[in-house]
Amino acid sequence: MCLSIPAKVLEINGEVAKVTLGGTEYNASLQLVEDVKIGDYVLIHTGFAIQKLSEKEAQETLKLFNEFEELNKQLDEEEEKTGKRIA
Amino acid sequence: MKFIDEFRNKEKAKKIVRAIENISTKEIKLMEVCGGHTMSIQKFGIPSLLPPQIELLSGPGCPVCVTDRKYIDQAIAYARLDNVIITTFGDLIRVPGSSSSLDNEKAKGRSIKIVYSILDALKIAKENPTKKVIFLAIGFETTVPGTAAGVITAAKENVDNFYVFSSHKVMPPAMNALIDEGVKINGYIGPGHVSTITGTGIYSGLAENFNVGCVISGFEPLDLLQSIYMLVKQFEEKNPKVEIQYKRAVKVEGNIKAKEMMYDVFEYRDDWWRGLGTLANSGLGISKKYAKFDAERKFDVEVEKTKEDKGCICGEILKGLKSPKDCSLFANVCDPSNPVGACMVSNEGACHAFYKYNRE
Numbered sequence: 001m002c003l004s005i006p007a008k009v010l011e012i013n014g015e016v017a018k019v020t021l022g023g024t025e026y027n028a029s030l031q032l033v034e035d036v037k038i039g040d041y042v043l044i045h046t047g048f049a050i051q052k053l054s055e056k057e058a059q060e061t062l063k064l065f066n067e068f069e070e071l072n073k074q075l076d077e078e079e080e081k082t083g084k085r086i087a
Numbered sequence: 088m089k090f091i092d093e094f095r096n097k098e099k100a101k102k103i104v105r106a107i108e109n110i111s112t113k114e115i116k117l118m119e120v121c122g123g124h125t126m127s128i129q130k131f132g133i134p135s136l137l138p139p140q141i142e143l144l145s146g147p148g149c150p151v152c153v154t155d156r157k158y159i160d161q162a163i164a165y166a167r168l169d170n171v172i173i174t175t176f177g178d179l180i181r182v183p184g185s186s187s188s189l190d191n192e193k194a195k196g197r198s199i200k201i202v203y204s205i206l207d208a209l210k211i212a213k214e215n216p217t218k219k220v221i222f223l224a225i226g227f228e229t230t231v232p233g234t235a236a237g238v239i240t241a242a243k244e245n246v247d248n249f250y251v252f253s254s255h256k257v258m259p260p261a262m263n264a265l266i267d268e269g270v271k272i273n274g275y276i277g278p279g280h281v282s283t284i285t286g287t288g289i290y291s292g293l294a295e296n297f298n299v300g301c302v303i304s305g306f307e308p309l310d311l312l313q314s315i316y317m318l319v320k321q322f323e324e325k326n327p328k329v330e331i332q333y334k335r336a337v338k339v340e341g342n343i344k345a346k347e348m349m350y351d352v353f354e355y356r357d358d359w360w361r362g363l364g365t366l367a368n369s370g371l372g373i374s375k376k377y378a379k380f381d382a383e384r385k386f387d388v389e390v391e392k393t394k395e396d397k398g399c400i401c402g403e404i405l406k407g408l409k410s411p412k413d414c415s416l417f418a419n420v421c422d423p424s425n426p427v428g429a430c431m432v433s434n435e436g437a438c439h440a441f442y443k444y445n446r447e
Contacts, residue, residue: 003123003435004229004280006090029206031236032345041090043283043336046176046226047204048233050345051283051336055088058335062093065309068102068316075109087108087138 004045006053009038019044090335094307103312104136111319114140116271118407120262121278122149122435123306129444131308133315141319144270144407145440147261148278150226151178151433152405153360157393158225158254159184164388165221165252166197172215173199174208175223178433181426185394205237205251212241212249221382224253229280231255231371232345235352238373238380252382253372256358259289260369266297268363270407274318276311277303279333284349286341290329300327303337352377361429362402399428404437411441418446 007019007028015030021044029048030036042049075086119125125145128134134143147153163184166173173189180189180201193199198218202208205222212220224234234251241249258281266272277290282303290301300321304314314332321327331337351374358370373381398416403409411417411430421427423439430436434443 003126004283029204029233029236031240032232032342032348034344041088043280045229045280046233047206048236050229050232050280051342053090054335058088058090058093061305061310061313061332061334064313065096065099065103068099068106071106071109072102075105087105 004043004050006041007044009036009040009042012036012038017042017049019049091307094305094309096309100136100308100312103309103316107141107312107316107319108138110316110323111138111141112323114142115273115319115322116142116144117274117276117315117318118144118146118265118272119276120146120148120258121276121281122152122433123280124276124278124304124311125149125437125440126435127306127308127311129440131311132444133308133311136312137315141315144272145404145437146265146407147360147362147405149430149433149435149437150230150256151182152401152429152436153256153261153362154179154182154225154254154429155359155361155393156183156185156395157359157390159188160393161388161390162189162223162252163187163192164390165382165386166192166199168219168386168388170218171198172211172218172220173197173223174202174211174220175199176203176225177201178435179223179225181432182429183396183427185391205234206240209237209241209246209249212246213244216248219248219250221250221252221386224251224255227256227258227278227281228284228349231353232284232342232349235348238352238377239348241380242377247379249380250382250385251373251380253353253370254358255353255371256360256369257355257371258285259292260366261360261363262290262293263297264363264366265406266293266299268406272299272407273322274299274327275301276314276318277301277329279303279305279337282331282333282337282341284342284345286337287329287331287339294327294329298327301329303329303331303333305333305336362405396427401428401430401438404430411438414438418442
């Protein structure tokens with residue numbers, strides 16, 4: 001019930017989109033969303049697209065994950081200096 | 088970009104875990120209030136990755152689990168009416184009522200059909216003009232706009248044999264009630280898909296009134312770990328606030344079109360939650376404008392007196408006070424093939440998720 005799955009929009013016919021979910025094609029209603037285009041990713045929930053996914057924001061989040069890598073490097077360097085394990 | 092694989096990298100997960108360990112100094116309890124998060128947390132073994140001072144609690148985030156027995160009993164009473172077809176999401180059908188279940192009623196010959204979407208229920212109504220089709224509408228803000236769209240479509244297309252029996256609920260009153268009741272929560276892993284609709288405004292009271300932060304999280308392991316990092320950071324810095332980790336799907340303002348449709352069809356009412364009892368303005372009933380589609384206004388049925396199962400501690404589990412493993416029925420007389428309570432029925436329920444991924 002809380003589950004929603006990212007799906008790619010393949011075709012749009014009025015208020016219905018043909019989307020692909022992990023290889024399976026499915027029809028989803030576009031009644032709840034605006035400005036959806038072919039090639040967009042949308043979250044599908046109980047037969048409705050409920051939100052468009054932003055690739056730009058997804059890339060930003062992935063960049064944030066890289067900051068943890070930087071932090072880990074710093075911790076490693078500090079460990080080398082002090083000889084102590086740093087979490 | 089497929090929006091899934093990129094958020095499941097093991098090496099990156101290890102690095103976030105180390106960053107969490109690095110900043111976490113105090114005991115902290117974080118609660119998730121979305122069944123999808125409950126599933127992901129157990130599936131990806133998130134608790135086992137975290138340092139021991141960080142405890143994750145499962146809250147009232149599974150719609151099937153919080154739906155009360157009286158609702159099931161009333162749905163069963165509707166199913167027993169002549170010329171009625173009940174349409175329902177699959178996970179509700181096996182939830183025990185006081186003396187029967189929708190599954191039992193189906194076995195006895197009542198017309199109960201599982202649908203994936205309210206639009207499928209509407210199609211059944213159009214194909215069966217001599218029957219009355221009732222859709223059992225459960226779920227939080229993620230699901231409500233879909234129900235609203237179904238009702239608006241029924242009105243536009245003049246489908247006059249279609250009815251909705253609503254048990255739709257909204258999340259914030261339950262999140263506030265838990266803290267009010269004294270459940271110790273230092274931060275909420277905010278419900279990602281609810282928030283795609285609502286936006287962030289509904290959580291502002293948590294930090295202002297209760298000093299509890301909320302990070303709206305995605306569902307992949309890296310999302311959850313990053314959200315936990317953000318909550319621990321807020322807690323350690325004594326700076327509770329609402330933040331969005333799941334920015335690729337959640338906007339501050341939410342989905343305005345979906346919200347407009349939701350408030351066109353529904354209005355707030357008090358509602359009863361398993362474990363939490365009656366909470367003011369926590370449920371949604373059909374508005375006067377769409378009264379002709381409201382099963383409660385249309386059908387007058389006698390509903391049996393609700394009888395709860397005494398051994399089941401689903402209510403305590405939903406409040407984060409107990410773990411499924413504390414229940415004497417868990418994996419003993421209660422399992423997914425023979426569920427005693429709703430938390431074992433739904434695959435988003437804490438008991439079901441623990442049974443599937445964390446039984447040892």
